[in-house]
Amino acid sequence: MRKASEVGGRPLSLSNLEKDLYPSYGFTKAEILEYYRRISPFILPHLKGRALTLKRYPNGVGEGFFFEKHCPSHRPSWVATAELPRHDGGEMTVCLVNDLPTLIWVGNLASIELHIPLARADSPQTPDCLVFDLDPGDQAGILECARVALILRDLLLPLRLEGFVKTSGQKGIHLYVPLNRKEATFADTKQFSKTVAEALQRNYPDLITAKMAKAERIKKVFINWSQNDASKTMVSVYSLRAREKPFVSSPISWGELEDLAGQGDPEKLFILPSAVLSRAEKGGDLFREVLVKKQRLPYS
Amino acid sequence: MTSTAIWKGNIHFGGIDVPVKLHGAVREERIQFHLLHRRDHVKLRQQMICAHEKVPVPVEAQARGFELGEGRYLLIDPAELEQIKPVESRVIEVHEFVKRGRIDPLYLERAYSLEPEPHEKGYNALVGAMREMGVEGICTWTMRKRSYFGALQPSGRILRLMTLRHADEVIPVKSLELPDISLSEKELKIGGELINQLTAPFQPQKFGNEHQNKLRRLIDQKVRGEKIAILPLRRLKPTASDKLLQALEASLKKVA
Amino acid sequence: MKERPLVRRPLPLPLTGRDETAGQTVWSGTISFSLVAIPVHLVKAVEPGRVSFRLLHNTDYSPLLKRMVCPKDGKVVPPDEIVRGYEIGPDQYIQITDEELDSVSPERSRTIEIVEFIDMEEVDPIYYDHPYYLIPARGGEKAYLLLVEVMRRTHKAGLAKFVLGEREYLVAIKSTQGALSLITLHYSEEILPDADLVPDERGVEAGKKEGMKKIIGEMTADFEPDKYGDERRKKMLKLLKKIEKERTPVEAPAADGEAGEGPVDLIAALQESMRRMKRNR
Numbered sequence: 123m124r125k126a127s128e129v130g131g132r133p134l135s136l137s138n139l140e141k142d143l144y145p146s147y148g149f150t151k152a153e154i155l156e157y158y159r160r161i162s163p164f165i166l167p168h169l170k171g172r173a174l175t176l177k178r179y180p181n182g183v184g185e186g187f188f189f190e191k192h193c194p195s196h197r198p199s200w201v202a203t204a205e206l207p208r209h210d211g212g213e214m215t216v217c218l219v220n221d222l223p224t225l226i227w228v229g230n231l232a233s234i235e236l237h238i239p240l241a242r243a244d245s246p247q248t249p250d251c252l253v254f255d256l257d258p259g260d261q262a263g264i265l266e267c268a269r270v271a272l273i274l275r276d277l278l279l280p281l282r283l284e285g286f287v288k289t290s291g292q293k294g295i296h297l298y299v300p301l302n303r304k305e306a307t308f309a310d311t312k313q314f315s316k317t318v319a320e321a322l323q324r325n326y327p328d329l330i331t332a333k334m335a336k337a338e339r340i341k342k343v344f345i346n347w348s349q350n351d352a353s354k355t356m357v358s359v360y361s362l363r364a365r366e367k368p369f370v371s372s373p374i375s376w377g378e379l380e381d382l383a384g385q386g387d388p389e390k391l392f393i394l395p396s397a398v399l400s401r402a403e404k405g406g407d408l409f410r411e412v413l414v415k416k417q418r419l420p421y422s
Numbered sequence: 423m424t425s426t427a428i429w430k431g432n433i434h435f436g437g438i439d440v441p442v443k444l445h446g447a448v449r450e451e452r453i454q455f456h457l458l459h460r461r462d463h464v465k466l467r468q469q470m471i472c473a474h475e476k477v478p479v480p481v482e483a484q485a486r487g488f489e490l491g492e493g494r495y496l497l498i499d500p501a502e503l504e505q506i507k508p509v510e511s512r513v514i515e516v517h518e519f520v521k522r523g524r525i526d527p528l529y530l531e532r533a534y535s536l537e538p539e540p541h542e543k544g545y546n547a548l549v550g551a552m553r554e555m556g557v558e559g560i561c562t563w564t565m566r567k568r569s570y571f572g573a574l575q576p577s578g579r580i581l582r583l584m585t586l587r588h589a590d591e592v593i594p595v596k597s598l599e600l601p602d603i604s605l606s607e608k609e610l611k612i613g614g615e616l617i618n619q620l621t622a623p624f625q626p627q628k629f630g631n632e633h634q635n636k637l638r639r640l641i642d643q644k645v646r647g648e649k650i651a652i653l654p655l656r657r658l659k660p661t662a663s664d665k666l667l668q669a670l671e672a673s674l675k676k677v678a
Numbered sequence: 679m680k681e682r683p684l685v686r687r688p689l690p691l692p693l694t695g696r697d698e699t700a701g702q703t704v705w706s707g708t709i710s711f712s713l714v715a716i717p718v719h720l721v722k723a724v725e726p727g728r729v730s731f732r733l734l735h736n737t738d739y740s741p742l743l744k745r746m747v748c749p750k751d752g753k754v755v756p757p758d759e760i761v762r763g764y765e766i767g768p769d770q771y772i773q774i775t776d777e778e779l780d781s782v783s784p785e786r787s788r789t790i791e792i793v794e795f796i797d798m799e800e801v802d803p804i805y806y807d808h809p810y811y812l813i814p815a816r817g818g819e820k821a822y823l824l825l826v827e828v829m830r831r832t833h834k835a836g837l838a839k840f841v842l843g844e845r846e847y848l849v850a851i852k853s854t855q856g857a858l859s860l861i862t863l864h865y866s867e868e869i870l871p872d873a874d875l876v877p878d879e880r881g882v883e884a885g886k887k888e889g890m891k892k893i894i895g896e897m898t899a900d901f902e903p904d905k906y907g908d909e910r911r912k913k914m915l916k917l918l919k920k921i922e923k924e925r926t927p928v929e930a931p932a933a934d935g936e937a938g939e940g941p942v943d944l945i946a947a948l949q950e951s952m953r954r955m956k957r958n959r
Binding site: 435436446447450453454463470473474475476479485489493494496497506508516518520523526527528530538541542548550551552555560562569571575578587589592593595598600601603605609610617621622623626631637641644650658659662669676 | 707708710711712713714715716717721722723724725726731732733734735736737738739740741742743744745746747748749750752754755759760761762763764765766769771772773774777778779780781782783784785787788789792794795796797798799800801802803804805806809811813814815817818819820821823824825827828829831832834837839841844845846848850852854855856857859861863864865866867868869870872874875876877878879880881882883886887888889890891893894895896897898899900901903904906907908909910913914917918921922925927928929930931
């Protein structure tokens with residue numbers, strides 16, 4: 123059941139490769155590792171230097187999972203780590219997925235989903251970007267999220283802020299506004315995103331809510347501004363999601379989003395690994411600007 | 423039609439004094455609007471509101487503070503500010519002269535015309551000397567308890583005084599974080615030709631403020647209770663960077 | 679001396695000091711010349727650099743904000759309840775909406791069309807009013823940089839008219855250290871005649887003039903505005919340093935935390951954008 127292997131010059135013992143982790147669809151651990159290997163040139167820059175939260179599905183996506191914030195103590199010696207302050211004043215050791223061997227090792231732990239904070243481990247209080255996490259309530263779906271994302275784009279543009287979108291791989295859409303300035307604080311990003319969310323709620327009361335309560339969210343899109351916090355994580359761009367099918371949190375251009383929203387077919391906004399790979403290998407990383415573009419929040 | 427002078431002083435440089443009077447050089451007239459409350463059209467007034475209690479604060483309950491950090495202020499007594507008011511003087515001190523055209527218009531603030539005192543011989547001489555040398559004078563003066571920085575310029579047969587902004591009031595271009603994209607010589611050449619083709623003499627009289635009249639007509643229509651047609655706003659499609667050369671060439675063909 | 683920036687709508691929420699407005703867009707649209715269209719944002723180019731004091735409430739040392747207040751009940755009126763009116767009689771106003779204003783010259787509300795180019799030297803400085811920078815919006819970067827470079831090389835400026843809110847502006851667009859600056863110009867009818875100020879005597883004493891030229895020649899240098907720091911500011915900072923040693927600072931009550939509203943100016947800007955978006959849809 124174990125296979126001795128070598129990835130990027132590092133010895134790795136891979137286990138249960140033939141195990142189908144998406145049983146209703148059919149996608150084995152080997153296929154998961156192959157996806158992560160091929161997407162690695164695109165996903166690694168986004169994971170680099172950030173504390174990884176593992177979300178492990180040892181028995182597949184239909185079964186239980188567990189979160190792991192600590193880097194497992196059985197890690198190979200070459201896995202990069204960082205010490206992050208804990209709420210109780212102590213420190214905890216976290217994994218940094220800086221290279222291909224670490225990415226494959228993490229995949230081998232059946233950590234299908236890769237979650238990371240908005241700040242790097244060496245500056246945990248400085249968000250590199252602001253995020254609008256668009257989450258549909260009951261009786262709403264990804265098409266409503268797409269509509270909200272397009273409204274947000276038009277609203278941010280006059281404020282000189284360019285946003286980039288990815289599907290969540292579930293029913294939502296994530297809009298990232300790169301900042302990449304050392305002056306950025308979570309207090310500012312949270313205040314800004316909350317103010318924007320509330321203004322949108324006032325103007326589009328039938329479509330948008332800024333309130334977390336489930337009852338408020340029926341038929342509406344909840345703009346989860348509270349994700350802009352040092353203690354929160356977001357699923358990484360290009361990460362697989364643990365749904366019935368191996369959908370990916372995939373970047374998407376504004377033009378595509380406009381087209382797909384116009385066509386009204388939600389299925390087209392659920393993107394599978396094969397499509398993600400061919401898009402990235404042909405067109406490059408649509409999320410690259412998120413890592414480099416410098417922008418400043420006005421009025422803060 | 424002679425306007426009244428707003429201030430009197432002496433231009434001073436290198437042991438020479440030329441007495442002058444200041445007049446405003448520009449006057450703007452425009453239609454004035456007011457801010458009203460939507461529900462009853464009562465005219466609103468501007469007031470200072472306490473950020474914490476959200477109530478209007480009258481002048482006698484206002485204090486002046488210098489912000490040291492987030493929410494921390496150093497209270498300043500108005501009498502203390504009185505101490506640093508500049509000393510009143512009647513001298514427009516010219517410190518140096520610079521060649522005409524060296525002052526970026528971003529620095530220019532407000533224009534005044536200078537009237538000579540009757541029978542003053544120095545005025546004409548100064549206008550002539552500055553014009554022949556193609557220079558303007560950089561000067562400082564104090565007027566109405568404020569110190570000013572400015573440029574003295576000849577204009578026809580009179581002198582003008584422009585107040586200038588201080589260097590740290592002009593936002594540096596660097597802070598705009600403009601992108602860096604290389605341009606081909608061909609694009610630059612055709613762009614240059616196009617601009618030369620479109621060049622005309624500067625004749626500001628050609629551009630009247632006809633908008634004011636249109637605005638007046640709009641108001642009249644409203645007063646008569648007519649309905650105003652709302653016209654759609656047009657937004658041009660940006661020229662794509664790979665179509666730039668093509669657009670320039672087509673433009674040149676059109677104007678040539 | 680009064681600042682006379684562009685009048686965007688009658689902004690009911692004047693800004694509260696410091697540099698909250700840095701980088702804030704005054705207007706977004708397109709500049710065009712002939713068949714080239716460049717999307718741009720208009721931003722501030724100057725910022726009054728005086729030592730800024732804040733007005734505080736003398737009871738709790740909270741900062742004061744300028745707001746529009748209803749004279750009948752003394753309550754602050756939120757921005758979405760404020761409209762623009764024109765006075766047609768005592769206490770009698772008619773309401774004019776933004777849409778109606780934009781309809782006066784719709785083609786000039788979204789586009790700054792450069793109608794011709796001029797030589798910079800020909801512009802009498804008296805025409806210059808208030809400066810701004812233009813920065814490229816998405817997709818306009820290359821054409822923007824081309825215009826910057828070509829105008830720098832030819833020493834030309836573009837002349838255009840455009841409408842912002844209640845006014846139509848005549849503007850010059852020029853190249854400034856690698857950026858485009860936009861300077862609003864006075865209309866020629868706003869320039870006061872100065873014929874009355876011209877000296878009665880035409881005569882110039884040649885000796886006097888030559889003496890002046892000699893002195894001017896000795897005093898000619900490069901324009902270096904940095905040399906003329908603001909005296910008042912320097913004195914002010916000195917005074918503040920002295921006071922800081924003698925006096926304990928006061929503290930304003932903590933700003934409303936997460937439960938509070940966002941910055942009012944951001945709320946107003948968002949409201950304005952949304953109104954415009956809904957209209958354009």
